[in-house]
Amino acid sequence: MALLLTKIFMTMAQHPLDHLRIDSMLTDPLADTLSAFTVVGTELVRFESSVPFETRFDADERFTFGVVITGSHNIWLDGETAPVRPTAGDCFLLTGARAGRAFNVEGGREIYCSDYSGGSGGVMRVGTGSMNDVVVAGRLTLDKEGAAWLREALPPVIRLAAEAAAAKPTGSIIELLRSESEADAPGRRLITSRLADVLLVQTIRTHLADNPEATNWLAALTDRQLGRAIQKFHADPAADWTVASLAKAAGMSRSSFAERFRRRVGLSPLDYVTRWRMHKVRRELLATSLPFATVAYRNGYASRTSCSHAFKQVFGYSPSELRAEQKLTLSQADGARPPLSEPSDDSFSL
Known part of the structure; x- marks a missing residue:
């Protein structure tokens, strides 16, 4: 772990965030906003599947943030003509504004997450044997008024592609998040929660930088x-x-x-x-x-x-x-x- 933490700091030093066109001092309002809006914090789960599956999710007040560790994970929001397809190394953020479905293969077996063991910091497994699709996801429960204001400034789903320049500083963080989600070591939930917070902010930063002409308070x-x-x-x-x-x-x-x-x-x-x-x-x-x-x-x-x-x-x-x-x-x-x-x-x- 010490080696990975060292690598994180070296990577961030080698890849400053100037390319995001967001001055380092200007991240303070974003941190201020997220700190004020977040009430519960991050609930994490590791989702693993070895078979084709599909599951529906409802619109709600929670924000869901995830990292695809292996395989692919399609997110198709109701009303859209095509899904968002994060693949290995990609991050995604759902603002909870729209219902939809998630699947690894179109037409897979319909599943209900309540039927599988897991929960905050746990593991949900679908199928047996080698797990081909693995996603580590976190859920943020925000103050309802703050969530509504933040939701005004963001699309219902954001994808941060692994090959994007902005994703380079996050590579080591994702690797550490993957290893922590597999381990059962002391402090695991605290570490994974903090890492998810970093990736959440990075995803929002990248969205802002990729949409320089957007009209909203962020x-x-x-x-x-x-x-x-x-x-x-x-x-x-x-x-x-x-x-x-x-x-x-x-x-x-x-x-x-x-x-x-x-x-x-x-x-x-x-x-x-x-x-x-x-x-x-x-x-x-x-x-x-x-x-x-x-x-x-x-x-x-x-x-x-x-x-x-x-x-x-x-x-x-x-x-x-x-x-x-x-x-x-x-x-x-x-x-x-x-x-x-x-x-x-x-x-x-x-």
């Missing part, structure tokens, strides 16, 4: 000038941000910045500021017992009334209603974690 991270402004805002969201101060951070005139931001992001600069602040407010309300006035102040609002108004405009319910629902759920569960933090009991489906 797309601005690939724009050097807009990205600088967003990076500075995320570093201090409670500051008194205006269009003028954001434009100054970007090194642009106020009018040029406002026009370019709306064209690339689909929101005005101050609408973006408000939406991100409200996601942070919501996260703090769920994760802490701080008074609402304190949470509001920590996120740039001297007035709890103005913060409450903005919160309700973004989410459709008030901060007090959110905490009342959380309190009720906690009392019904007799001290269990908040509802958004509970892992699903549903079977893992690829």
Whole structure:
């Protein structure tokens, strides 16, 4: 393992991410966003098959991330004319927005993942003997509001091809993920979870770089000038941000910045500021017992009334209603974690 970890660091040094056209400093908002949206973390499973199979999956709130270790794995979303076909070494991300089916061979035996042993960190096997198709997949359960906002900026399925230039730094990580998924060593679940997090971020980075003209709030991270402004805002969201101060951070005139931001992001600069602040407010309300006035102040609002108004405009319910629902759920569960933090009991489906 030590040799593989050393190889990872050497590979990343040899393949800097400049070709992604995302400045290294500008990855902070992406990390900030994913950290705020992720509630449960990563549930991992290793899926192995020696026979033709097909299984359906439903649309849900979870994001599924996977790496094809051997063989191929077709993902055909409902409404599409052709499947996405990740092969050995490829990564993929499903945002949960669409139902569909997964299969290794068209017309294979229909299976139900609940019929096979496995689960978080486990192994699901279909057939016996040599396993020709192996996929290591992780499922992220996100805060529902954060998931909805992230889903707006991503297609329902993303494939990171092994031969792509952006995939080069991930080769050693995939190899370590493969070896860890086969082993039964102490710390296995922690290591595989962290490796999956790295591959998830790399997949999103690559998608952003491959779609430089996309119009959504994540797309601005690939724009050097807009990205600088967003990076500075995320570093201090409670500051008194205006269009003028954001434009100054970007090194642009106020009018040029406002026009370019709306064209690339689909929101005005101050609408973006408000939406991100409200996601942070919501996260703090769920994760802490701080008074609402304190949470509001920590996120740039001297007035709890103005913060409450903005919160309700973004989410459709008030901060007090959110905490009342959380309190009720906690009392019904007799001290269990908040509802958004509970892992699903549903079977893992690829």
